[in-house]
Each structure stands twice: as C-alpha cells, then as structure tokens.
Amino acid sequence: AQSVTQLGSHVSVSEGALVLLRCNYSSSVPPYLFWYVQYPNQGLQLLLKYTSAATLVKGINGFEAEFKKSETSFHLTKPSAHMSDAAEYFCAVRMNTGTASKLTFGTGTRLQVTL
Amino acid sequence: KAGVTQTPRYLIKTRGQQVTLSCSPISGHRSVSWYQQTPGQGLQFLFEYFSETQRNKGNFPGRFSGRQFSNSRSEMNVSTLELGDSALYLCASSLVELNTEAFFGQGTRLTVV
Numbered sequence: 001a002q003s004v005t006q007l008g009s010h011v012s013v014s015e016g017a018l019v020l021l022r023c024n025y026s027s028s029v030p031p032y033l034f035w036y037v038q039y040p041n042q043g044l045q046l047l048l049k050y051t052s053a054a055t056l057v058k059g060i061n062g063f064e065a066e067f068k069k070s071e072t073s074f075h076l077t078k079p080s081a082h083m084s085d086a087a088e089y090f091c092a093v094r095m096n097t098g099t100a101s102k103l104t105f106g107t108g109t110r111l112q113v114t115l
Numbered sequence: 116k117a118g119v120t121q122t123p124r125y126l127i128k129t130r131g132q133q134v135t136l137s138c139s140p141i142s143g144h145r146s147v148s149w150y151q152q153t154p155g156q157g158l159q160f161l162f163e164y165f166s167e168t169q170r171n172k173g174n175f176p177g178r179f180s181g182r183q184f185s186n187s188r189s190e191m192n193v194s195t196l197e198l199g200d201s202a203l204y205l206c207a208s209s210l211v212e213l214n215t216e217a218f219f220g221q222g223t224r225l226t227v228v
Contacts, residue, residue, distance in 0.1 A: 032214050043119070043205055043219035051214035090158065101146060101209070102171050103217060105158040 002027040002093045006106035014114055019063075019078040021109045023091035026072065033074045034092045034103065035065055044090065050074060061085070086113045117141065119208050119220035127226045133194040136223045140187050140208030146170075147189040148217060149181060152203040161204075164189055165211065196227045 007022040025031055032051050036044040048059025055067040065076045074091060091106040120139040128134050140147050148171075149161040160173040164183035181191040187208075193200055203224050207217035 034216060036219075041221075041224070043121075043221045044207075045219070046216045049214075049216050101163055101165075102148065102160045102173070103150075103207075104160070105150075107157045 002031060002095050002104050004091050004093050004104055004106040006089075006091050006109050008109055009107065010110045010112065012112040012114060013081045015083055016080050019076070019081045019085065019111065021076040021089050021091075021111065023065075023074045023076065023106060024072050025074060025091075025093045027093055027095060029095060030069075032094045033065075033067065034094070035059065035063070035074075035076050036090045036092060036105075038088045038090065038108075040087075047076070047089075081111075081113045083113050083115075086111055119206055119218050121204075121206050121220035121223050123223060124221065125224045125226075127228060128196050129228055130196055130198060132196050133192060134196060134225060135190055135192045136204055136206075136225070138189045138191075138206030138208075138220060140189070140206075141218055144208035144210055144218070145187050146209045146211055147183055147187060148207045148209070149189070149191050150205045150207065151175075152205060152222070153201075158205070161191065193225075198227050201225060201227045 003026045005024045034049045035047040048057045050067045058064045063078045088108045088110045090108045092103040122137045146165045148163040151159045163171040167183045178194045183189045203222045205222045206220045209217040
C-alpha cells in the first residue's frame with residue numbers, strides 16, 4: 001500500500017528565509033509524487049510533480065522538490081519565502097501501475113510566513 | 116480552458132436528509148475523483164469514475180455514492196446525512212494516464228446541522 005508522511009503540521013518562517021517542507025513516501029513500486037497548495041476556502045492547486053524523469057523538479061511560484069529514492073523523500077523547498085506563500089501544503093502519492101489512479105495525501109503542513 | 120466546476124459552493128442540510136453534489140471536469144478529462152476533507156481526517160479518497168464506471172472506491176459507508184454521465188460530468192450523493200459528514204468535498208479531474216496531475220475544483224462546503 002502507498003502512503004505519505006509529512007513531518008511538521010505547522011512550519012513558520014520569516015519572509016525571505018528558506019522554506020523546507022518535508023515529505024516521505026512509502027510505495028512498493030516507484031511512485032508518482034505531487035505537491036499541492038491550498039489557500040483558505042479553495043481547492044488544491046498543483047505546485048509540481050515527479051513522474052520518474054528528472055529527480056529535481058521545478059514548479060510554480062519558485063518552488064522545487066528533489067526525489068531521493070534512497071531516502072524515500074520528496075521534500076519541497078523555496079529559497080526565499082514570500083508572504084503570499086502562507087497556505088497549507090499537501091504531498092501526495094499515486095502508484096504507477098494498473099488502475100490505481102487514486103491520490104493518497106499526507107496530513108498537510110500549514111506554512112506561516114512572518115515579517 | 117475552463118477548470119473543474121463544482122456546484123453548489125456551499126450547502127447546509129439537516130441530519131437525515133440527502134444531498135447531491137455536482138462536478139463538471141475539464142473538457143477532455145474522462146477521470147473524475149471525489150475527496151472528502153475534514154480537519155480531523157484530512158483528505159480522504161471517496162471514489163473515482165472513468166467512462167461512467169466506478170474504477171476505485173475508498174473506505175466510506177454505502178451512504179456515499181456517485182455516478183458519471185456520458186459527458187464525464189459526475190455527481191456524488193450522500194443519503195441519511197450525519198453531523199460527521201460536514202466537510203469540504205473536492206472533485207478532481209484528470210487524463211487517463213497515471214503520470215498526469217489531478218486538477219481540483221474549489222469544492223463544496225457541506226454543513227450538516
């Protein structure tokens with residue numbers, strides 16, 4: 001079975017500081033991995049995805065993530081936080097075999113950006 | 116191109132009633148999935164439809180059901196509503212290939228009183 005663990009339900013950074021949101025996955029086969037962002041009372045917006053091409057994936061709004069198979073990790077980073085980055089972030093995994101098309105989400109990390 | 120459209124955005128229902136939520140996927144997307152989001156349980160997969168057939172189902176009671184029409188639009192129905200069904204219900208559409216992302220609607224906020 002596939003699963004995702006997000007370490008830290010709340011992360012607070014200063015504006016301009018590095019953002020690091022952690023995600024570890026468990027999957028019996030190489031997975032597809034996604035990071036989504038959710039603003040209050042909104043749906044989920046895709047930030048980036050890993051689909052077994054390049055291990056360093058660049059997404060929107062300056063975010064990127066690196067797939068590390070040896071660590072089963074897919075951490076999300078951004079060099080310099082902006083106030084508009086304050087939101088909840090979800091890591092998700094999807095198996096790449098058969099018809100297992102559902103996404104399994106982590107519990108989410110709420111990012112707070114302070115002045 | 117228009118995104119995923121969910122209607123209504125907000126809904127208030129009484130315990131014991133039933134409710135139907137609607138989702139129109141992105142044009143050309145044949146897979147539609149539904150998720151329930153609550154503060155306690157997070158994002159939970161309900162079911163997925165592809166070409167009018169339920170392809171995957173999550174671990175929810177039979178009160179939760181859905182269907183998909185020939186134009187890929189989908190509805191989900193919850194019967195005999197309970198207070199615990201209060202949640203944000205999200206619909207996502209995607210292409211059939213597994214390496215493609217799911218696009219989410221803004222959700223329907225259901226409150227059961």
